Amino acid sequence: MATWDLSTMKHHILLCNGSSCNKAGAEELTQAVRSEISKRNLDNVIHTTRTRCNGRCKDRCVLVVYPFGTWYKEMKAEDAPRLIDSLMMESTTKLNKISHQYNGESFERTVNTVEGVKKTVEKIEKVSKVIVSSENESFYKSN
Ligand code: FES
Secondary structure, three states: OOOOOOOOOOEEEEEEOOHHHHHOOHHHHHHHHHHHHHHOOOOOOEEEEEEOOOOOHHHOOOEEEEOOOEEEOOOOHHHHHHHHHHHHOOOOOOOOOEEEEEOOOOEEEOOOOOOOOOOOHHHHHHHEEEEEEEOOEEEEEEO
């Protein structure tokens, strides 16, 4: 366990380690990204977090970068150096694996990215588990 000082961080990389991404090499991607950050002495500039499913399994392996709100798809371990290059240049032009980019109002999908299923109450209930139900409120936990 750790409580890191985030005050020097410029980027936060969320590495999906959900089951679909894990089957597509998420562990290798996670290790490659972290290794690339360490190799360049960027541990005080780029923070990483493993996550569970981010809800975009067809894009596996999924990786999300903040503060720009950039979602990447089909990421592989060998993409790690170009990803870090892109972040340090504050440009996304070198790594052509963006699936969604925050445009100030919403996440805009790139060409050739699967649209996905619209969220409806029925769909949300189908893919979520109710973990707490009290009075009139229910809280869902994604699978
Ligand atoms: S497991 Fe990574 S998006 Fe679902």
